[in-house]
Amino acid sequence: MLLRMSTLFLRTLREDPADAEVPSHKLLVRGGYVRRAAPGVYSWLPLGKIVLENVAGVVREEMNRIGGQEVLLPALLPREYYEATNRWVEYGDNLFRLVDRKGADYLLGPTHEELFTLLVKGEYSSYKDFPVILYQIQEKFRDEARPRAGILRGREFHMKDSYSFDIDDEGLRRSYELHREAYIRIFDRLGLRYAIVSATSGAMGGSASEEFLAETPTGEDTFVRSTGSDYAANVEAVRTPVPASLPIEGQPEARVHHTPNTPTIESLVDFLNGAGLGRTFTAADTLKNVLVKIRRPGETEWEILGIGLPGDREVDTKRLEAAVEPAEVALLDEADFAANPFLVKGYIGPRALLDNKVRYLVDPRVVPGTRWVTGADRPDHHVVDLVCGRDFTPDGTIEAAEVREGDPSPDGEGTLYAARGIEIGHIFQLGRKYADAFEVDALGPDGKPKRITMGSYGIGVSRVVAAIVEQSHDDKGILWPREVAPADVHVVGTGKGEQIEVALRLAGELEARGVRVIVDDRKGVSPGVKFTDAELLGVPTAVIVGKGLASGVVELRDRATGEREEVPVDTVVDRVAAIVAEG
RNA sequence: CGGGGAGUAGCGCAGCUUGGUUAGCGCGCAUGCUUUGGGAGCAUGAGGCCGCGGGUUCGAAUCCCGCCUCCCCGACCA
Structure with a gap:
């Protein structure tokens, strides 16, 4: 491959585009890789298209390696497929919808579970046909409420989606x-720094699911990492380490105290510390009881649920929702309190909940033998030294408390801290949701139909391009990893002598050796401009054919390290070929 | 959907408060000469629905009313 700058469809920009905020957006636009066509919709210009294809190529190779077979399904889909799975409704406003001339509803595919499922149903019918993995690399469409950050979160984007079809759960797990494993190889080859975090399955429906997050400060997803290991997880998935139980014998007796005007944890702690009880209390010594109500799918009645957690922690709504899923959850309103007079707002304790058959779940830190200050179930009274396992026994534990920086890591190594990432890949064990919706069965060896089971796996190919730039750039431009770079070497000819001719000759020789090359053969462009453009474009290796040519040398530069070296002009092709060969 | 900001040449911006020459600057683009190892100089030139619609006025990029669009933060979301 040989691209000549004199004819390449490329215009670089000196200034950042006004609408760009994040580095990948600025640099991809300035470098002439992409141009905005509409909000969240981008055109890929020649260099951008090459990079995109390079990423897609890596994905394709690794998908083929695990036996995936590539297909290409339409992006334009009739409504009926999405009706069958209720996603025409569930996807809501995020679905691009359109109507054809006959008035029939269509959509632009946001993901393709339905069509893949039907494809397999139509072709395969025996257990002998399975397993099978199909994938495509194609445009997806989602009418995001707010597209942002350029390529990172668009409304039209390039995505690899694959689907596995298996006869049983064991096959699905395989x-x-x-x-x-394929995703790990892909992201390693692409030179990304990433974490694999377990995820909740969300709207896709299904069980086991993990996200691949490229760690960058501009990422939209927060997750937690450990200082002591490579543990990483979504906040929703963090399991609180359970402390050892304490002996109940020898614990002081629980005593009810009159604690006027202490409806909040803060006021309570202040009061206790002024009450002369002979010890100092903190919010962490209190047990806060939060009342919510949950409703299980298909039921109309709400069930009240009491949640006990240390008073220094708030309830994290997302963790709570994930913990009760698939039930929905809401806070109690005034009517609920009125209907349940045993709930004394601000002074709720475990006793009244348990006595009134309200299900009571506690934070995992509330283990037998721990003693707490908590509500005494009547106004202006709290009980001190209420011991778990002696004075109350919860119905179980729940992961609803917020996760904080410095909390111990669930794997026992180090403590947690917050990190941000870009979701570049997602793998799901979907199970039988789609197979059930479309009744996809395979005949088993016993001649009886067996419902198949599916997995769904995505990689945001265009997003990966942006994620690479987010992780790999400096103040001058992009630093492409060689595997995705638009070329292996950028040959720059400067000067008014024979430099440009020599640059073109070297470029031709390099191309003949299988090296991908961009040559800056523009005439009348000053060296500074050419150097600046080369750095902005970010090709890993540069060869400068300039003033050294008179003494028979050219300059070899490494974009990432900035190292420069004079090399005799007649050996530079060998040198570059060797550099490219070793990766 | 809530909050904030912005629509003027291909790109980045000034002009608007206080209406009044032919709407301006930088980059880019074209032509010529000079220049050629770090975003060159001089000269000449092309390029505008001042977001759209209405209004006020002798006169509107500028003032008033309505609308549209885009960007950022949040909510939501893969």
């Missing part, structure tokens, strides 16, 4: 594991 297909899932194959994808997991």
